[in-house]
Every structure is written in structure tokens, then in C-alpha cells.
Amino acid sequence: MRKRTHYRNSSDDVTIYAQKVVNGELIAGTNIKNACKRHLLDLENGHERAIYFDVKTAQKYIQFFCVILKLNGGSFEGKPFNPLSWQRFIIGSLFGWKNKDGTRRFNQAYIETSKGSGKSPLVAGIGIAGMILDDEPRAEIYAAATKKDQAMILFRDAVAMVDQSPELRKRITKSGGTGKEWNLAYLKKNSFFRPISSDNGQSGTRPHIALIDELHEHKDNSVIEMLKAGVKSRRNPLIIAITNSGDNKYSPCWEYHQYAEKVASGAIKNDSFFSFVSSIDQGEDPFIDENCWYKSNPSLQEADLPGLKYLKGQVLDARGMPSKEALVRRLNFSEWVGSVNPWISQDIWKEQTRVYDISTLRGRKAWGGLDLSSTTDLTGLVFAIEPLKNNDPWLLVPFAWLPDESLAEKEKIDHVPYLSWKQAKYLQTTSGRAVSKLEIAQKLSELCHFFDVQCVAYDRWRIEDFKQMASDEGIKLPPMVAFGQGFKDMTPAIEKFEVMLLNQELVHPNNPVLNWCATNAVVVSDPANNRKLEKTKATGRMDLIIAAVMAIGIIDKQKSNIDYSQSMFIL
DSSP states (O other), X not given: OXXXXXXXXXXXXXXXXXXXXXXXXXXXXXXXXXXXXHHHHHHHHGGGGTEEEOHHHHHHXXXXXXXXXXXXXXXXXTOBOOOOHHHHHHHHHHHHEEETTSSBSOSEEEEXXXXXXXXXXXXXXXXXHHHHXXXXXXXXXXXXXXXXXXXXXXXXXXXXXXXHOHHHHHHOEEESSTTOOXXXXXXXXXXXXXXXXXXXXXXXXXXXXXXXXXXXXXXXSHHHHHHHHHGGGOSSOEEEEEEOOOSOTTSHHHHHHHHHHHHHHTSSOOTTEEEEEOXXXXXXXXXXXXXXXXXXXXXXXXXXXXXXXXXXXXXXHHTTOHHHHHHHHHHHHOOOOOSSSBSSOHHHHHHXXXXXXXXXGTTOEEEEEEEOOSSSSOEEEEXXXXXXXXXXXXXXXXXXXXXXXXXXXXXXXXXXXXXXHHHTTSSEEESSSSOOHHHHHHHXXXXXXXXXXXXEEEOSTTHHHHHHHHHHHXXXXXXXXEOOOSHHHHHHHHHHHHHHHHTTOEEBOOOHHHHHHHHHOBEEEOTTOOEEEXXXXXXXXXXXXXXXXXXXXXXXXXXXXXXXXXXXXXX
16 A cells, blocks of 8 residues: 555645655656655755745646636547646646746756657646736747647647637637637737747747747757747746657757756756656566556556556557557657667667767778768768777767758758758768769778778679779779678678677767767668668668778778788779
8 A cells, every 4th residue: 555645735736746756655757756856855945045836826827727728639628627636746836936036946847758648738738827827928928849730739739728718718819710720819918829840940039938849859959949049038938848758869859858857866956947757767668567657657547548448559569560669668658769679779879979089090090981872862981990009999980971952851851950960060061962972082082191091891882883983083092892781791790890889899979970870770680690781671871880880890801811802992
């Protein structure tokens, strides 16, 4: 039996929830327990940092949900929005905690729960409440996302709440036809609530409250930074990001996830940042233990949302289907997963990050791998630099190319920040629609004057055109070695790459293009357990990691003095 506690202040929903979680009366993961402990500790010593909890204000906003707002959709249509205890904890915390001068304590919030928990209607209600109850003149409330369609999901919840509530219909004016609304106006304060997306390239916003939906889909921080830049004129700004867990640990969302965990635990002190990360704990497997489901689905204990029956069906359907399992783990159980059957653990890869200045590597022995694209795809060239001392690691030095034309369009298709990478010089572009093999050959020749290049392994695909072009232009290249992409050549190279990573004998410079390719890398096996990298199975591009594996794979071959006279050419 869980411990039962008598709560003296029965009108303080926020503190009651925190106490129940800490006492074990409600099932919660470590991150939520930490967030609740933080609240209880701040009640005791917050005055030392000039912050305090205004119970009356917290309950005022919670009651706004209960009395004014209505839910919509399916069996919930028209029913009062009676927030669940975890939702009350969030509402009350955001509006109840204040600084000494009466301003809002929290101006940033990160909320991560599994799909179907009810976070979108929750923050839509927060936006409406902030527009009406905050008493902010000309308040600008935004539902923000990477795509307009995504922003409209959250905004439509807000529109439906207005439609369902007689009190809101009297006070809020809608713009746009039925089902095509684009603005909610609170004319008494000249305030509005509307959707905004990065694909529209909007700027000049001055948000009072910004609600960022599905943060895991944001490829960079552009939307967040745009909104942050606009709050400087606001006295009580609030930016809330909600999300499912993601599949890319090199994304802004993962950075916020980690930051939110550290703030909740106290590892990072930030009184203005609110954290609510509902997730299972390390070592728990939702495909084995149903008890942990409640930790990542906070609505499951009180309202059976998204539903035990539904979750059981999701798990049953996903068994034996790796692609479905990864999706279920991420969406339904808040697990951060990479690509389906990822080859390299993102944690292992991140551990092998090192800071080194490439300009200091002049004259060092180097072995290269070249994955040459056909026309518009990513071309990767990666060098493995031999260490000077026995105990030092090998260093990876990556280069990447794409055609400059239609780069912005390709960025939208691949959902990665090519333009930012180009500006930061992680990605090089060549003029025209296709990758210029001439420019790559020139760069390769140039690098041979910088490194002591022993040889460069290459994928045979499209290489003959590259050879002929270099010959015609009189470009001197290093020894070039054909490297098969099948099981025979790739298996030993993959094994060598793995051993070096695990033994910390190989490091990389945290290049985001190489990181992205490593995240996407997928291997396939034959009946004899031989392995190769397989582009067709990956969810994103992996060209640079293929080049890196070839670079490592060619080292032992070249050092063993195997005769490559038939496949090598020097111009």
C-alpha cells in the first residue's frame, strides 16, 4: 500500500501533487520526482532567492480551466476542462511562482510527455488564460512550430475552446472562416492569439506567451531564438516548449531535454526555467514491464489516457518489427531512440568527441575515404590521422559537399540545417545543380599538400568519371584504392571501426554533418553475420560515416603492403 498523507492546505493543488509524487502515492519517474522535490524545497527556502509561491494566483488560473474552458473531440466534446493533477501542477507552477516584485518567476518551460497525454490542449488553455487573466496590454500569444500545419494543431485546440465556451465567445473575436480561423482577438486589451511557423519566415514578434509545439521536429534553434528576441519588451514573458521524445541527440530538443533534467535535479540552478519531463527510468523496458508505463504517460493513472488497451495494442503490434518498435518506444513511452537498428550508439559516439585544431595536423600521416555522390546527394571525404604517440587516439577529419543550388529546398526535405552548416563552414557547396567533381578533386589535391596522405579508399560508384576529369585537368591525386561496399570488404572495416571507438582509439571533432551521418548509420547482416552499411535502410544520409569506415578499413590493408597496382592511380 502506498503511504497516505493528510494535506493541510487542500486548496493548493500544486503542492498536493508534489507531495503525492514524492511520497509515492502517484507513480512518477525520477525527473518528475525531482521537479516535485524542487517545488517543495523552494517553498521552504525560496525567500532566500527572492521568489515565492502565490497559492491564490495558482488556483485562480487552475479554476479558469475548470470553469471557463471546455474540451473538444470525440467523447470529450463540450466537457469541462477539469485538469488532471499533473496538469494542475504545471498550470499552478507557471502562474503561481513569482519574483519578489510580483513578476512571473518562470519565463521558460519545457514539457515532455508521451503522445496522447493531453499536453497540446493544456498549453492551448495556458495561452488563452494568459491572454485574458494576465492583464497584459497588447499581449501577443503564439502557437509556434516548424510548419504551419503543426502550429495549427495547437491553435485549433484554442479555437475549439473558444467555440465551446459561452464566456469566451462573448470576449474573444475570431478571424477567418469556419475551420480556417487564423486569429483570436481579445479586443478589451488589444491582444491576440495566432499560429506562427518558421517556414513562413516571420519575424518582428513581441510574444507575451509563446507555445512551441513538437520541439523534437525543430532542426535548429531559429524559432526559439526568434521568439526569445521578441520578449525583451515584456514584463511577464513565457515561452513554453512541448514535445514527444525525439530520435536525434544532436538536436535542439535533446539539448533542452538534458537541460531540463539537470534543472529539475538541481545540477543546474536556473530559477526562471520550469521542467516537466515524464519518462521511464534508466534500465526500465516498457516492452517487458507495464508498470513503468505510468511514468511516461502521466494521464494514465487518473484518466486512462491514452489508454492501457491502446498501449498494449501498440506494444503487441510492434513486437518483431524493429521500425515500429522504435516509433512506439519514442511516441508512447518517451524513449529517445535513433534510427531503426542504428549501428553506432549515440552515447558512445558522443563520448568520443574531442576538441582539436585541424590546422595543427599539417604533415601528419593520413588515410582517406571518399564517398562520391552521383549529382545532388551528399559527398563525403574523411581522413583518419595517425597519432604521434602510442597512447593517443586516431583523429577523424571530415569534409562534406552539396550543390549550392536548391540548398534551402533540400534543407526542408532532409530536415537538417544545411544553410547553417554552410555558414559555419561544416558544409561546403559547389556551384550549380550537381556536386562539382572538379572542385572535389582540387580540394583532394590541395589536402595532399597539407597531410601526408598515404592513400584514399573510394566507392567504385561514379569514380571513373572522377578519374577521367582529374586526368584531363592535370590534377595530381594521392594513391587511390577501390574499396568494395559489400560484405567482403565492409565487414572487417566495420569491426575495426567499432573496436577503435569502444577502446577510445578513435575520436571525432563534433562536426554536425558527421554526427548526423553517424546517427543515421544502419548496418545489415548476411546469414554468416557479415555486415555492411546500407543506405537504403537509413532514415537520413550516412555518406560521411561510410567514408570514415573506408578510411579506417584501408589503413591495415595499405600497411600490410598488399599490391594495389591494378586499382591505384597517381596523376
